[in-house]
Amino acid sequence: MVVASVDNLADERSKAQFDVGAMKIVWAGSKHVFDVTDRMARIVASDPEFRKDNRTTLGRKELFKNTLRKMAHVVKRANELRLTEEEASKLRFFVDEPGYLDLHWGMFVPAIKGQGTEEQQEKWLPLASRMEIIGCYAQTELGHGSNVQGLETTATFDPKTDEFIIHSPSLTSYKWWPGGLGKVSTHVVVYARLVSGGQEHGIYGFIVQLRSLDDHTPLPGIIIGDIGTKFGSGAYNTMDNGFVCFNRVRIPRNHMLMRFCQVTREGNVCLSDVPKQMVYGTMVYVRQTIVSDASWALSRAVCIAVRYSAIRRQFGSQDRGIETQVLDYKTQQSRLFPLLASAYAFRFVGEWLKWLYADVTERLQANDFSTLPEAHACTAGLKSLTTSVTADAIEECRKLCGGHGYLCSSGLPELFAVYVPACTYEGDNVVLLLQVARFLVKTVSRLAAGKKPVGTTTYMGNAEHLMQCKSSASSPEDWLKPSVVLEAFEARAFRLAVACARDISKFSTPEAGFAELSIDLVEAAIAHCEVIVVSRFIEKVQQDIPGDGVKEQLQILCFIYALHLIHKHSGEFLSTGCITPEQATLANEQLRTLYGQVRPNAVSLVDAFNYTDHYLGSALGRYDGNVYATLYAQALRDPLNDTVVPDGYEEFIRPVLKQTMRLSRL
Numbered sequence: 001m002v003v004a005s006v007d008n009l010a011d012e013r014s015k016a017q018f019d020v021g022a023m024k025i026v027w028a029g030s031k032h033v034f035d036v037t038d039r040m041a042r043i044v045a046s047d048p049e050f051r052k053d054n055r056t057t058l059g060r061k062e063l064f065k066n067t068l069r070k071m072a073h074v075v076k077r078a079n080e081l082r083l084t085e086e087e088a089s090k091l092r093f094f095v096d097e098p099g100y101l102d103l104h105w106g107m108f109v110p111a112i113k114g115q116g117t118e119e120q121q122e123k124w125l126p127l128a129s130r131m132e133i134i135g136c137y138a139q140t141e142l143g144h145g146s147n148v149q150g151l152e153t154t155a156t157f158d159p160k161t162d163e164f165i166i167h168s169p170s171l172t173s174y175k176w177w178p179g180g181l182g183k184v185s186t187h188v189v190v191y192a193r194l195v196s197g198g199q200e201h202g203i204y205g206f207i208v209q210l211r212s213l214d215d216h217t218p219l220p221g222i223i224i225g226d227i228g229t230k231f232g233s234g235a236y237n238t239m240d241n242g243f244v245c246f247n248r249v250r251i252p253r254n255h256m257l258m259r260f261c262q263v264t265r266e267g268n269v270c271l272s273d274v275p276k277q278m279v280y281g282t283m284v285y286v287r288q289t290i291v292s293d294a295s296w297a298l299s300r301a302v303c304i305a306v307r308y309s310a311i312r313r314q315f316g317s318q319d320r321g322i323e324t325q326v327l328d329y330k331t332q333q334s335r336l337f338p339l340l341a342s343a344y345a346f347r348f349v350g351e352w353l354k355w356l357y358a359d360v361t362e363r364l365q366a367n368d369f370s371t372l373p374e375a376h377a378c379t380a381g382l383k384s385l386t387t388s389v390t391a392d393a394i395e396e397c398r399k400l401c402g403g404h405g406y407l408c409s410s411g412l413p414e415l416f417a418v419y420v421p422a423c424t425y426e427g428d429n430v431v432l433l434l435q436v437a438r439f440l441v442k443t444v445s446r447l448a449a450g451k452k453p454v455g456t457t458t459y460m461g462n463a464e465h466l467m468q469c470k471s472s473a474s475s476p477e478d479w480l481k482p483s484v485v486l487e488a489f490e491a492r493a494f495r496l497a498v499a500c501a502r503d504i505s506k507f508s509t510p511e512a513g514f515a516e517l518s519i520d521l522v523e524a525a526i527a528h529c530e531v532i533v534v535s536r537f538i539e540k541v542q543q544d545i546p547g548d549g550v551k552e553q554l555q556i557l558c559f560i561y562a563l564h565l566i567h568k569h570s571g572e573f574l575s576t577g578c579i580t581p582e583q584a585t586l587a588n589e590q591l592r593t594l595y596g597q598v599r600p601n602a603v604s605l606v607d608a609f610n611y612t613d614h615y616l617g618s619a620l621g622r623y624d625g626n627v628y629a630t631l632y633a634q635a636l637r638d639p640l641n642d643t644v645v646p647d648g649y650e651e652f653i654r655p656v657l658k659q660t661m662r663l664s665r666l
């Protein structure tokens with residue numbers, strides 16, 4: 001049985017019609033990134049300190065202490081190996097355990113870099129880089145998360161002492177959720193309402209020391225702790241998401257992050273000549289990183305489901321002969337291959353978004369704020385789209401693995417539990433889509449005023465054509481033409497946005513219209529985000545891509561990505577008149593053909609992710625395909641199997657059996 005499993009994946013690999021090594025480089029982004037990633041993944045996988053297969057069986061306290069040990073080991077190894085920032089960040093990534101280091105490096109340091117003055121950066125960044133302080137990011141409160149302008153915590157300037165007084169005026173103002181805050185961080189960037197001279201001046205970040213650097217006890221005026229156990233076993237419970245209440249805590253004036261707004265010794269508030277949304281910059285940065293992370297989480301789930309689907313056999317045999325691999329069932333393919341294609345799509349759009357972010361950052365440094373709204377809309381929209389799809393996809397992969405997918409040893413339940421809050425943190429996905437919709441409606445109304453749209457909305461400049469065009473697809477093959485596919489996506493997105501803008505104008509105020517039509521607006525926002533992903537994927541496959549057959553495979557995946565969306569949203573494509581029912585049928589026909597083309601390459605396409613068995617953490621997704629023996633070995637290692645007769649037998653099983661025996665004798 002075991003030998004047959006191994007043979008299956010070897011067979012699968014022998015069928016590949018492309019150069020897997022070359023695809024690995026495309027997936028990584030470059031040979032350099034591949035080398036760094038591969039080396040860091042192997043360092044983690046070969047170090048017993050980073051073992052993670054017992055995580056779901058540990059209690060919260062044990063689990064958390066275990067994470068502290070691993071984080072300390074990460075810091076030690078990074079120092080010993082003299083890792084660069086790039087290498088250290090990959091090392092942390094492959095440790096694959098949410099912990100305070102994520103927030104320290106991922107939010108605290110970027111907040112200081114983005115919002116601190118040069119002097120503030122010179123003071124705080126070396127301390128943070130050497131980890132002489134550990135920081136986190138506290139914005140959300142018990143009563144407010146999405147509505148940042150509704151935050152209650154105050155930072156009141158006291159000109160007598162040249163200090164800010166940080167205060168939590170109510171229970172709902174307690175900071176609630178920040179990762180790393182509950183038990184570890186010594187410092188925090190806390191977001192609060194700036195008050196000076198009796199007047200409010202908006203929300204800004206302030207660096208506050210939370211705990212003593214000598215004995216880690218909370219400083220006076222600070223009540224702090226963990227907010228409690230979260231969803232799933234193991235999963236995000238390795239993180240000390242925390243609460244904190246500030247009781248008139250005093251900090252020096254220069255602990256306010258003053259890049260965009262300065263408070264003078266006299267308490268005068270001087271706003272720099274920049275948009276006030278610059279204070280939201282850390283969120284934009286992190287949203288961009290979350291899009292890249294989505295492709296990692298999605299590809300990991302897909303890798304498990306594809307390999308297992310090649311191993312798993314059900315039905316289809318005559319006379320108890322060899323059964324059919326479940327990967328050969330068209331229904332399995334139609335559920336799995338679009339997810340495989342989405343993983344590649346998100347990888348490429350993530351790379352593009354990184355470029356966009358770098359570009360806008362450069363412009364902002366030169367006081368050019370013109371692309372800020374677009375950067376906000378793109379990061380918000382793509383964060384929302386990719387995390388929602390990924391969370392649903394991980395759950396779909398669990399189902400694709402049948403009963404065994406429900407076991408923790410499949411790796412999928414924990415992956416889902418760790419991943420699903422990405423739909424909420426860094427902005428609830430619906431709230432973020434409404435931000436995109438606001439941007440789209442504005443773009444449409446600017447069009448009417450003769451303004452030319454730029455960036456990702458450039459396609460809207462072709463307004464007349466997009467409102468009237470009818471798809472020219474008259475055969476399944478026509479759906480392999482980039483121009484045909486793009487036109488359908490752009491027309492659907494534009495028509496939905498225009499309909500929203502038109503309908504909003506029928507209400508007494510734009511706000512009333514926006515609120516009433518928010519369901520349609522969210523759909524228009526998703527359609528626009530899908531235009532971005534599809535067009536970036538098409539752009540990618542039109543480039544020169546080295547490696548035998550690599551470009552062809554990516555083209556197949558690109559069209560699977562696009563055509564499965566046409567199928568999924570066929571209601572919208574049809575109701576907006578962008579395609580006809582006959583054309584929808586042709587697109588489906590083409591999709592089925594494409595599934596057949598991916599089938600022989602599926603295992604190799606997930607091998608191209610280059611994941612170690614340690615990172616995958618799955619009995620079902622092992623590289624060697626040795627699924628059943630691993631499932632059995634892991635079952636035997638379960639704490640319940642430590643003894644043959646369970647603890648509790650004497651107390652709770654024997655008396656029941658005795659009682660039943662007595663009753664049956666009556």
Ligand SMILES: CCCCCCCC/C=C\C/C=C/C(=O)SCCNC(=O)CCNC(=O)[C@H](O)C(C)(C)COP(=O)(O)OP(=O)(O)OC[C@H]1O[C@@H](n2cnc3c(N)ncnc32)[C@H](O)[C@@H]1OP(=O)(O)O
Nearest residue numbers: 102106139145146147148149277280284289376425426427
């Ligand atoms: C490399 C490693 C990375 C590691 C990452 C680790 C991840 C660890 C896991 C979890 C960490 C989680 C952290 C958090 O969750 S931190 C808290 C995050 N909180 C949120 O995201 C809150 C979401 N809410 C908001 O962003 C805002 O409140 C809002 C955008 C919903 C509304 O803002 P508001 O000021 O009320 O604005 P309006 O809607 O009225 O808009 C005004 C105006 O401003 C524009 N705008 C809004 N946001 C931005 C922005 N970020 N950048 C630029 N512009 C922005 C908006 O478009 C409006 O423009 P206008 O139409 O032209 O007026």
Ligand SMILES: Cc1cc2nc3c(=O)[nH]c(=O)nc-3n(C[C@H](O)[C@H](O)[C@H](O)COP(=O)(O)OP(=O)(O)OC[C@H]3O[C@@H](n4cnc5c(N)ncnc54)[C@H](O)[C@@H]3O)c2cc1C
Nearest residue numbers: 137138139140144145146177178179421424425426427430
């Ligand atoms: C695991 C995890 C880690 C986190 N880490 C941090 C951290 O490090 N630092 C930090 O500061 N915060 C952190 N957060 C908090 C997080 O940023 C917030 O939970 C998030 O921004 C959502 O805000 P909320 O909880 O207020 O949701 P709410 O806004 O209360 O959302 C509740 C519901 O209301 C809907 N809703 C809200 N407003 C609107 C609207 N205008 N229109 C339509 N529907 C709406 C939402 O769609 C949602 O369905 C973390 C959260 C989690 C889960």
